[in-house]
Amino acid sequence: MSTDYYPIQQPEDLPAREREDAMGAYFMMFASLAAGLPLPIINLIAAIIYYHVNKHKSRFVRFHSLQSLLSQLPVSLLNAGLVVWAISFFKYDFNFNNTFLSYLIVVILANLLYLGFSIAAAIKARQGLMYYFLFFGKLSYEIVYKVREEEEKIYRNNPPI
Amino acid sequence: MKKRLWRDFLILLVLFLGVWIFFVYFPIVDSDEVKVTYKYKENEIKQKLIELMDFKQADSDTTQLLRSLGELKHLVSDKDVEYELYYSDNREINAYALPGNIIVLNRGIILECDTPEELIGVIAHELGHLKMNHHSDQLITTLSIELLLVGSGSTASEVTKILTQNAFSREMETEADDYAIKKMKELGISPNYLAKLFKKMYKRSDMIPEFLNSHPGMNERISKFSKFPYEESKLTYTFDWLQVKNSL
Numbered sequence: 001m002s003t004d005y006y007p008i009q010q011p012e013d014l015p016a017r018e019r020e021d022a023m024g025a026y027f028m029m030f031a032s033l034a035a036g037l038p039l040p041i042i043n044l045i046a047a048i049i050y051y052h053v054n055k056h057k058s059r060f061v062r063f064h065s066l067q068s069l070l071s072q073l074p075v076s077l078l079n080a081g082l083v084v085w086a087i088s089f090f091k092y093d094f095n096f097n098n099t100f101l102s103y104l105i106v107v108i109l110a111n112l113l114y115l116g117f118s119i120a121a122a123i124k125a126r127q128g129l130m131y132y133f134l135f136f137g138k139l140s141y142e143i144v145y146k147v148r149e150e151e152e153k154i155y156r157n158n159p160p161i
Numbered sequence: 162m163k164k165r166l167w168r169d170f171l172i173l174l175v176l177f178l179g180v181w182i183f184f185v186y187f188p189i190v191d192s193d194e195v196k197v198t199y200k201y202k203e204n205e206i207k208q209k210l211i212e213l214m215d216f217k218q219a220d221s222d223t224t225q226l227l228r229s230l231g232e233l234k235h236l237v238s239d240k241d242v243e244y245e246l247y248y249s250d251n252r253e254i255n256a257y258a259l260p261g262n263i264i265v266l267n268r269g270i271i272l273e274c275d276t277p278e279e280l281i282g283v284i285a286h287e288l289g290h291l292k293m294n295h296h297s298d299q300l301i302t303t304l305s306i307e308l309l310l311v312g313s314g315s316t317a318s319e320v321t322k323i324l325t326q327n328a329f330s331r332e333m334e335t336e337a338d339d340y341a342i343k344k345m346k347e348l349g350i351s352p353n354y355l356a357k358l359f360k361k362m363y364k365r366s367d368m369i370p371e372f373l374n375s376h377p378g379m380n381e382r383i384s385k386f387s388k389f390p391y392e393e394s395k396l397t398y399t400f401d402w403l404q405v406k407n408s409l
């Protein structure tokens with residue numbers, strides 16, 4: 001069974017408007033990540049709304065929005081874990097141990113990585129280029145560009161096998 | 162494509178767990194150091210607490226009461242614990258053991274004691290809490306935040322609230338009681354003296370002080386101390402207890 005993918009748009013095919021929308025997806029996620037720090041569910045909702053608003057634009061915009069949304073999920077979860085852990089200090093016993101400290105380091109690193117890669121991706125998107133994150137890039141490509149049977153395949157003429 | 166997705170996912174997962182585990186085994190911040198910082202701040206916290214709550218230190222020569230309390234403090238000593246005894250002008254029948262090796266006696270509990278021996282029992286119980294390090298790091302943290310960060314804004318009633326909310330566990334109370342029994346026997350005082358005090362406190366069911374509330378069931382506690390036969394203590398003091406109480 002072979003799978004088909006929609007062609008990837010090239011920079012010259014992309015109007016400035018679409019490039020900006022794609023870039024905006026990353027900046028939008030930063031803002032919501034910062035705003036949602038105390039309660040990560042807020043930025044999750046904001047991210048999903050942004051994705052749905054842009055879903056019907058070109059695949060290029062959709063790809064970048066989705067990559068930004070998906071890569072933000074684990075970062076939000078990590079941040080939420082940190083908030084819950086920190087609150088438990090005040091409610092229960094103050095146990096400032098190494099497991100917590102190293103978790104803190106991991107969370108900071110994850111946020112920095114997310115920030116760095118998102119900025120890189122935003123710049124590429126502005127130039128009309130694709131930019132694939134580890135894992136999330138492939139996953140987003142798979143979701144956005146894969147031709148789904150029910151959508152279009154039935155209308156295609158295939159050579160005899 | 163699916164395979165490569167899984168591979169990438171695993172890479173991320175291993176990376177995340179790897180970094181976490183790496184720092185658990187090779188810490189960049191020593192968590193003991195953090196505790197040391199708290200210990201270092203303890204003195205500052207202690208001074209602010211005493212100032213704010215207007216605790217008067219026993220042993221100072223200013224009043225008959227403080228002199229007498231100083232005398233009792235010297236009787237109840239433990240080579241492992243260097244503690245300070247304070248008096249608080251508070252009508253509540255209560256006594257506290259506070260971080261920083263502080264024991265505080267309220268006016269209320271002093272008035273409730275018919276003999277100095279009963280008060281010695283109370284001090285010994287609180288000393289037990291100090292000796293066995295019953296204070297949670299949480300209480301120290303909460304107090305530190307209140308006194309160091311909130312600072313000038315905090316009031317005596319807020320601090321009192323923190324102190325009363327952070328009661329000891331039942332097990333800790335039992336340990337402190339056992340320590341008090343041991344200490345009283347050492348001094349030749351029958352633990353029965355404390356049973357007397359508890360009975361008086363029990364009758365005032367309208368006031369349930371820290372000294373009683375989270376404690377092992379009151380009846381259980383009274384019977385524990387009542388097991389020891391009452392014998393009049395042979396201790397002598399340079400003060401007259403009734404006179405001291407009348408001065409309050």
Ligand SMILES: [Zn+2]
Nearest residue numbers: 329334337372
């Ligand atoms: Zn106690």
